[in-house]
Amino acid sequence: MFDAPQTARKKLLRSLAGEAMDVPPVWLMRQAGRYLPEYRATRAQAGDFLSLCYNPELAAEVTLQPIRRYGFDAAILFADILLIPQALGADLWFETGEGPRLSTITGPEGLKPLKGKDDIHEHLAPVYETVRILSRELPQETTLIGFAGAPWTVATYMIAGRGTPDQAPAHALREGDKATFEALIDLLTEATIEYLDMQVQAGAEVVKIFDSWAGSLKGEAFDRYALEPAKRITAELKRRHKDLPVIAFPREAGEKYVGFAKAVGADGLAIDTKIDPVWAAENLQPDGCVQGNLDPKHMVTGGEALVAETRRIVDALKGGPHIFNLGHGITPDADPENVHLLLETIRG
Numbered sequence: 001m002f003d004a005p006q007t008a009r010k011k012l013l014r015s016l017a018g019e020a021m022d023v024p025p026v027w028l029m030r031q032a033g034r035y036l037p038e039y040r041a042t043r044a045q046a047g048d049f050l051s052l053c054y055n056p057e058l059a060a061e062v063t064l065q066p067i068r069r070y071g072f073d074a075a076i077l078f079a080d081i082l083l084i085p086q087a088l089g090a091d092l093w094f095e096t097g098e099g100p101r102l103s104t105i106t107g108p109e110g111l112k113p114l115k116g117k118d119d120i121h122e123h124l125a126p127v128y129e130t131v132r133i134l135s136r137e138l139p140q141e142t143t144l145i146g147f148a149g150a151p152w153t154v155a156t157y158m159i160a161g162r163g164t165p166d167q168a169p170a171h172a173l174r175e176g177d178k179a180t181f182e183a184l185i186d187l188l189t190e191a192t193i194e195y196l197d198m199q200v201q202a203g204a205e206v207v208k209i210f211d212s213w214a215g216s217l218k219g220e221a222f223d224r225y226a227l228e229p230a231k232r233i234t235a236e237l238k239r240r241h242k243d244l245p246v247i248a249f250p251r252e253a254g255e256k257y258v259g260f261a262k263a264v265g266a267d268g269l270a271i272d273t274k275i276d277p278v279w280a281a282e283n284l285q286p287d288g289c290v291q292g293n294l295d296p297k298h299m300v301t302g303g304e305a306l307v308a309e310t311r312r313i314v315d316a317l318k319g320g321p322h323i324f325n326l327g328h329g330i331t332p333d334a335d336p337e338n339v340h341l342l343l344e345t346i347r348g
């Protein structure tokens with residue numbers, strides 16, 4: 001575990017512990033990415049995106065690049081939510097300009113080739129090594145965030161074999177073959193616990209659970225397949241690592257955001273761009289730290305609109321614990337200069 005007096009000084013950990021600050025800590029989703037020329041150069045050196053994820057020296061290098069350039073308060077491990085399916089035995093590749101492709105799961109036979117929750121570590125060992133390098137090399141004020149995809153979001157890719165606008169194949173399996181669907185969610189929940197546990201053992205100080213497609217689950221299905229797995233993962237990680245801060249991101253959950261952090265046991269709740277920060281201050285911040293939620297389009301367009309919207313978010317959330325971030329990942333067409341403008345606006 002980490003040493004309390006030193007971590008107590010890290011701004012991100014103070015926010016997650018519930019402290020309101022004049023200047024919130026800030027980092028950006030996808031801060032290591034294609035909008036940075038140094039990222040594109042290192043990815044070219046690695047060969048392709050997946051080779052970069054499995055090369056600890058180069059993955060650590062791209063994680064550090066935005067920290068050197070901008071001095072963010074947190075670094076997020078460079079990896080991907082789809083490494084777990086690959087570690088479990090699914091095929092995974094990336095089609096240039098299109099996105100991920102995987103083998104599909106359409107029924108019980110789709111589960112047969114998958115490995116058990118404890119058989120993922122050899123495949124994921126390079127990721128743990130990246131975390132170890134980062135925990136040595138990051139500046140001491142920078143918090144290291146580990147992460148995984150939430151079971152539902154990862155399952156949507158494993159079932160469809162690709163990203164889908166409405167997650168229809170996953171909903172079809174959930175409704176048509178509940179046993180197979182629930183066995184997959186269970187396997188992913190348990191494998192995610194082991195994966196994040198290893199990241200924490202290697203030096204991750206916070207973990208974030210990305211449920212990018214949580215918004216397509218409604219009513220009871222949301223509680224069962226978004227909330228319950230996040231709760232199981234959080235409870236077990238906190239049992240193994242007392243005081244480990246957890247950030248949940250049930251993207252586009254809308255009104256289901258209310259009470260989510262408390263029910264899950266998460267310390268931080270990441271909000272998407274559809275959430276009004278004034279509403280979040282009233283309805284979400286009483287339960288703990290809120291992270292978000294500038295629209296990533298401002299990182300492309302910049303100017304007065306970026307400044308005004310950033311100020312509006314900071315002002316709305318300054319009465320409670322807040323981590324400044326975007327509402328979703330920064331896009332490849334973002335202008336790196338706009339990140340300087342953002343940081344000047346927040347930090348003065």
Ligand SMILES: Cc1c2[nH]c(c1CCC(=O)O)Cc1[nH]c(c(CCC(=O)O)c1C)Cc1[nH]c(c(CCC(=O)O)c1C)Cc1[nH]c(c(C)c1CCC(=O)O)C2
Binds near residue numbers: 032078
């Ligand atoms: C759904 C999802 C994925 N991956 C992730 C999510 C959840 C968050 C979200 O909703 O965006 C999470 C993720 N992906 C990546 C990180 C690294 C850390 C960081 O935020 O800087 C993280 C935390 C790197 C990446 N993951 C990916 C890239 C781009 C790859 C490249 O360099 O070509 C990066 C930097 C590729 C990826 N990975 C994924 C897709 C759909 C794609 C293709 C889309 C795209 O190209 O942006 C799956």
